[in-house]
Amino acid sequence: MTKNIAILPGDGIGREVTAEAVKLIQVVAASRGETWNLEEGLIGGSALDATGSPLPEETVRLCRAADAVLLGAVGGPKWDHLPGDKRPEAGLLGIRKALEVYANLRPIRTWPGLLLASPLKPELVEGVDFIIVRELTGGLYFGEPKARLDGGEAVVDTLHYTRAEIRRVVKMAFELAKGRRGRLTSVDKANVLESSRVWREVVEEVAPDYPGVSVEHLLVDNAAMQIITRPKTFDVIVTENMFGDILSDEAAVITGSIGMLPSASLGEAGPGLYEPVHGSAPDIAGQGLANPLATFLSVALMMRHSLHLPEAADAIEQAVHGVIDRGIRTRDLARHGEAFVKTAEVSAMVCEDV
Amino acid sequence: MTKNIAILPGDGIGREVTAEAVKLIQVVAASRGETWNLEEGLIGGSALDATGSPLPEETVRLCRAADAVLLGAVGGPKWDHLPGDKRPEAGLLGIRKALEVYANLRPIRTWPGLLLASPLKPELVEGVDFIIVRELTGGLYFGEPKARLDGGEAVVDTLHYTRAEIRRVVKMAFELAKGRRGRLTSVDKANVLESSRVWREVVEEVAPDYPGVSVEHLLVDNAAMQIITRPKTFDVIVTENMFGDILSDEAAVITGSIGMLPSASLGEAGPGLYEPVHGSAPDIAGQGLANPLATFLSVALMMRHSLHLPEAADAIEQAVHGVIDRGIRTRDLARHGEAFVKTAEVSAMVCEDV
Numbered sequence A, B: 001m002t003k004n005i006a007i008l009p010g011d012g013i014g015r016e017v018t019a020e021a022v023k024l025i026q027v028v029a030a031s032r033g034e035t036w037n038l039e040e041g042l043i044g045g046s047a048l049d050a051t052g053s054p055l056p057e058e059t060v061r062l063c064r065a066a067d068a069v070l071l072g073a074v075g076g077p078k079w080d081h082l083p084g085d086k087r088p089e090a091g092l093l094g095i096r097k098a099l100e101v102y103a104n105l106r107p108i109r110t111w112p113g114l115l116l117a118s119p120l121k122p123e124l125v126e127g128v129d130f131i132i133v134r135e136l137t138g139g140l141y142f143g144e145p146k147a148r149l150d151g152g153e154a155v156v157d158t159l160h161y162t163r164a165e166i167r168r169v170v171k172m173a174f175e176l177a178k179g180r181r182g183r184l185t186s187v188d189k190a191n192v193l194e195s196s197r198v199w200r201e202v203v204e205e206v207a208p209d210y211p212g213v214s215v216e217h218l219l220v221d222n223a224a225m226q227i228i229t230r231p232k233t234f235d236v237i238v239t240e241n242m243f244g245d246i247l248s249d250e251a252a253v254i255t256g257s258i259g260m261l262p263s264a265s266l267g268e269a270g271p272g273l274y275e276p277v278h279g280s281a282p283d284i285a286g287q288g289l290a291n292p293l294a295t296f297l298s299v300a301l302m303m304r305h306s307l308h309l310p311e312a313a314d315a316i317e318q319a320v321h322g323v324i325d326r327g328i329r330t331r332d333l334a335r336h337g338e339a340f341v342k343t344a345e346v347s348a349m350v351c352e353d354v
Ligand SMILES: CC(C)[C@H](C(=O)O)[C@@H](O)C(=O)O
Pocket: A089, A092, A093, A245, B191, B192, B221
């Protein structure tokens, strides 16, 4: 059976890491005796340069017709001065909304060989393994009005949710927790926000359907502290869009290996969107220094969640573990003075082992 | 000259730490041959129990007539089930708004003797010394509408700012930076929020008035990472209310000594509101185990910012440093197995040295 995968390289090192991921995907397809259909689309700054839009209609069409979408990264200083709707990020927000991928899964884990790179003490982060489920298509990001008022003297953004929007992402988080260690942490600001009080109500409404999952509610300011002081105790964290944006980046950095972190954005039906957590890193772009492993792990998530090939997912994850265990390091992971391999080298090693 | 100081003990250990702070303030007054007028007011859960309101009108009157207000802490499980406007936190939000203390100053610093308590590696946090200036009376906390819609199927909160509200807090941050190391970091989410784009514009408008202050803009998700990876590099951070709530607690916890962190909330005129960063800690309330030093340092800020007694502020800070340097530890600061002193003991030591 063939698969249709849309590849959106985007900007900066996004181009380099997706190029290696294409090789990896082809290895997987070949190992199954199949030829998959991989098609590239424009997004972000490079789409702006080529077409004047950060998300051309053609890209949306391509993605909607695909089984899964792999995205590199968008953005860079070249486009930073442009107005909001003409910025690379608008492409990212646009494709999330177009595909209605309402749940952003951000697995946070530390790697035994990479513990020392964490800013936290090793005993705090050893064995950390949780997932943040961030609501991705609602809240402050998309609520209306989002506008200047009173002749520009005032400004408003709107944090809007429907119960249905909250329920679907909360359910996905419960499902995940059920398949893991059975602990769900819901993060809100119920002592201040009405939307958080509804959020909490919905979590309580859904909870009885998952008797094996224990639920804890944390206020977002407290969660920002607990993620640092007791990261090992979390299993699944679910929260709204803006809180999730902040907490998932905070959680990423405590691992010390942001170059190893994948993400998956999923909807009810339709293709999932897979993306490494690191950005476009314009400072090292084009030099073959990027770490492709977060993208490889994103491809593993794609195999598992969109292509229904769990063995392929396992094989990729094992191959990535293998190179790390053997002490192979890309530039971002190498400690001062340590030798490191280039993008294509580590990619070839993983592809060989898959 | 007499001073009028309103004391709002609030709930939990708030009562214990303010009781010690009253002694400290009286020592300062006595050392100047003065008798100051200290009057207690009700706030939070204890106000709810006594009057049915978390912020009785009488408390607002008392505070408005004072030169400064010292607050312990509010909240506790006893009141957690109550509806929003009947919760202890409503008293806190209410007094901030009533006094229009729009700038919450949260100094973040590590103590040489307490470095090992940090979850971060000591080399990352040694010498950390910055201030977060959080906008405190606008944004998502107070914007309207804040309501359920469509028969409860949807909900909205509103992030509203006027340019004037942004300008006054940004100016205060520039002033602080000017008197410190001359570095201002403004945190926003300008790639998504219209209010953040206005925030950034206002910072750029004010900047030319402070040629000696360098300005950097960070996106809030990036800031959540940088606070952990390079805390030493910050001098003054300014941000809106909700971002400030999250980042200031994150920053507090990296010091490893949240029991030592004071805060000051200031307005244009009128009394400032001073408050330790730790909460009401219901689990240890009433046992004489609370650390009063964050409250003492809050009193020092009060001396400096509201009472215009910089020497008294210095004396308190030196006395607190003295006991820490001598190895005195309260329970929260004691490492496993280390001896610790009780609330009244450490308080007496500081009062003696002031
Ligand atoms: C680029 C930006 C709009 C985006 C977001 O805030 O969602 C990014 O920070 C992310 O987390 O994917």
